[in-house]
Amino acid sequence: MKIEQIYTGCLAQGAYYITSNGEAAIIDPLRETEPYMKRLEKDGVKLKYIFETHFHADFVSGHLDLSKKTGAAIVYGPNAKPEFEFISAKDNQEFSIGNIKIKVLHTPGHTMESTTYLLIDENGKNHAIFSGDTLFIGDVGRPDLAQKAAHMTQDELAAILFHSLRDKVMTLADDVVVYPAHGAGSACGKNMSKETVSTIGEQKATNYALRANMTEAEFVQEVTEGLLPPPAYFGMNVAMNKKGIESFENVFNNGMRTINAIEFEVVAEETGALILDTRKNGDFAKGYVPQSINIGINGDFAPWVGALIADVKQPIILVTESGFEEETVTRLTRVGFDNLIGHLEGGFEAWKKAGFEVDTVNRITAEQFAKEVKIGESKIIDVRRESEYEAEHVDEAYSRPLAYINDWVKDINPEEHFYMHCAGGYRSMMAASILQARGYRNFTEIKGGFGAIAKTTVPKTDFVCQSKVL
Structure with missing residues (x-):
């Protein structure tokens, strides 16, 4: 046995x-x-x-x-x-x-x-x-x-x-x-x-x-x-498991279709596809295809795709780091995102070399944040889980978990600047990409998140063990 x-x-x-x-x-x-x-x-x-x-x-x-x-x-x-x-x-x-x-x-x-x-x-x-x-x-x-x-x-x-x-x-x-x-x-x-x-x-x-x-x-x-x-x-995955699904091979082959930079924007517009960029958050911040959403493959990728995109029938077109195409497609199929149109041939570098428009995220280091921030005056948004926030956070920061971004985004004043961070940069870059895709540009995202901020002189609340606040 x-x-x-x-x-x-x-x-x-x-x-x-x-x-x-x-x-x-x-x-x-x-x-x-x-x-x-x-x-x-x-x-x-x-x-x-x-x-x-x-x-x-x-x-x-x-x-x-x-x-x-x-x-x-x-x-x-x-x-x-x-x-x-x-x-x-x-x-x-x-x-x-x-x-x-x-x-x-x-x-x-x-x-x-x-x-x-x-x-x-x-x-x-x-x-x-x-x-x-x-x-x-x-x-x-x-x-x-x-x-x-x-x-x-x-x-x-x-x-x-x-x-x-x-x-x-x-x-x-x-x-x-x-x-x-x-x-x-x-x-x-x-x-x-x-x-x-x-x-x-x-x-x-x-x-x-x-x-x-x-x-x-x-x-x-x-x-x-x-x-x-x-x-x-979750409910959509239950339905798929009850009713039956298209074979993994068919979905995989669709996702592995290459789309060159010249055709990419046209295909995205014609299909109504969401552009999902799965590169590291640091690379995404420096340059990306406009309107892309960043969910890095090197993290809790599939659960976050499910939480933030939600509709498994949403058409998706991919931008990945070279060599990560197969892994990205496989992980998406695991959670039922089967409407994959294909991926950008040559990745973001091909888009950039073709001379198309590039967007960036306003990202600063924790040290820069420490120099700029004025506690009590500056607005700070913490997108970590509530339990992480309650354990320790920057003084006067607001708790706005990434999982609920569709609820709190409507409360943002587009004329008021704010700083935004998570624990290490993975989740805050997701939030940044979503906000910019919806037209919000009035924020600064912090590289390294709270982990980096905690090493600076920025005032913080006293630490409380997370097991006590779950």
Whole structure:
């Protein structure tokens, strides 16, 4: 028996590849199937089942492409009703893979179809659970995402999750390994650990939601407290996972089409495409194709695309750093942004050499900011998360999280200058690009963000541990 966790950092997502005696199963696969196909070929095994823990909201699954390529059956737990052929598993039903078994534990609460899969090894011992978004390391799945589909409130779903955990998960032996679908950085929970593997015993001892003698009312209150609004693209990804999607290869090939600098602007205008520039924020600040939005590939790229662009049907045309075209297209398809028109051949340098108009962002160093700013007079906007702001911030700065830019942008006075920063420059450059695309030029963005500002003499509030302000 072999278990491999295939962890994708930009989505904080774990898929699982399991083999035993010539057969294999994959749990919660990402959209691109090639990595799985290579593993199957290398190991000389046949994929028998593709298990889905629930309808994912934060990424598009590769179950359909995998099934078509291998003939493997797609398995969902009770209550799932996708619009394609699948096995509707019953609670406690067992599936054989070589010499091991996968047992279905229906654990609703995060969603009503949420299912935990229990792996029983060759000796008949409960070895591990693949808990999906039911149980994370240090947290549990948020119960607010499925309210509309389940026709329930988040409190009602949380109460169901309370019993799923205590009746199905916490009754397992302490040495059973826990393999969750996500880790720190995912929006599917609120306080997940950076660790991606644990045990039932460790979680009973450390996970607040599995606390001994915890009442249902306490669980509901603590699990629902402090939930941020889900990214706008979540509902669209759920729909794609239910209904079926275009093959990864077709979408990938569209994104890999080259468009030369002369044709680029015309194509963008004719298609209504958003120009997405995925270069580093420092490079973008020095020069970019006018009206471009900057979301750097070297960061939490896919989640921010989902949060800021939101509509997965939005046509997109790409400007990337040379050599990053394939990675950019792949990451976009993972979160369902399939309407890719192509990318600028030769990147921004080709645009610049062709003599077309170039835009820039007014960026200064933290040292320059320290010399210019007048606390109490200058307006300062901090686009970090509220918890980061509350932990420590520049005196008199306003908290305006990037995730809510569509809400606070309308309150900007275009005649009033302001300074803007995040933690290190990644998010503030996204905000700068969005603001300039909407006609706002009355700001100065700060290179290095709060990390650099903190090293200057600019007055700051006293630091408070972030765990106390979440």
